[in-house]
Amino acid sequence: MTDEVPDEGPGGSEPETSDSLKAFGEVVKAFRKRAGLTQEAFAPLVGYSVPTVASIEQGRRLPSSDFVDRAEDVLDAFGVIRAAAKHLARKPGLAKWFRQWARLESQAATLYTYENRLVPGLLQTPAYARTLFGERIPTLDDDEIEALLAARVERKKLLTDRPHTIYSFIVEEHVLRRQTGGRDVMREQTTHILDTCARRNIELQIMPQSRGYHVGLNGPIQLLETSENRWYAYCEGQENGLLIPDPKVVSILQKRYARMRAQALSFEESVSLLREMRGAP
Missing domain, CATH: 3.30.870 (Endonuclease; Chain A)
Known part of the structure; x- marks a missing residue:
């Protein structure tokens, strides 16, 4: 286990624009279906609940960096999921200094x-x-x-x-x-x-x-x-x-x-x- 504080990345807990979240969710959904997995089968593989996976795929929840990495690996997505996460467009909502804590809090x-x-x-x-x-x-x-x-x-x-x-x-x-x-x-x-x-x-x-x-x-x-x-x-x-x-x-x-x-x-x-x-x- 590392003693480093998790750095900010695509998983910062700041609210996202709905279009970018929906686009990311569609990417995850497409690769999940390509792998022949239901949400119920996919959720335990990435270590998240089914409601959380559903919220991310529907564009209602900001994905954590941990989710992004696990989904990429589990779905063997050729780097597409990580690339999509980098383009999540942020909008104001949480103070910059609070984002790291908010991600841990979530x-x-x-x-x-x-x-x-x-x-x-x-x-x-x-x-x-x-x-x-x-x-x-x-x-x-x-x-x-x-x-x-x-x-x-x-x-x-x-x-x-x-x-x-x-x-x-x-x-x-x-x-x-x-x-x-x-x-x-x-x-x-x-x-x-x-x-x-x-x-x-x-x-x-x-x-x-x-x-x-x-x-x-x-x-x-x-x-x-x-x-x-x-x-x-x-x-x-x-x-x-x-x-x-x-x-x-x-x-x-x-x-x-x-x-x-x-x-x-x-x-x-x-x-x-x-x-x-x-x-x-």
Whole structure:
């Protein structure tokens, strides 16, 4: 196993133009049929689920670089699939510094998130996200906001598309009490979090305001485990993000996250507090 951080390539998680995605999907489909394989037979050969293969072939999902390489090899495609992937046309949607992490995130077996500034992106409603994008400085035009919103909505599908991935969120209480977008937006946001956390693989804990100190005060933390059991960390600032592959640093952040889980409210207590914040349905 290599210690190198996966580089960006055709598998960056940035949204693609629909035409280029559809064209790539048709290429994969043509070579799959040439090989006499159904989607059900092809999926395990490349290590992806049937729904994922179907989404890629239909032009609805961006292929990872890993998928591209495996499909090329399994289908003996004369380099055509790799060549087609190089011509996937990108459009704005994810910050450049976030793409590498997003690609890892889309294939994670475990994902931990601590946030003290805003509701984590994977849990945001479109209305909440639109408020954030609409208030950015420098200001964004309508097309830029729509591109960002589309990328956010697409990314959120991870929570439903990957039911075997373990998701843990720790969010500061003040983030959930701040009326971002107004009372109605936050009520919808709170309801969405409660609905999302009803899934067996998703857990949210609230760090209470009454907790005077905890070990995460240095800033937000994200940790993930790949299917190969390799761990990475990610920390993001105002206009940059840092992907951390160093096992020693990742281990320190894992220890901090573990301590925060003990310092935060339990899952049951957090759900109870969220219901209290939301009020009567």
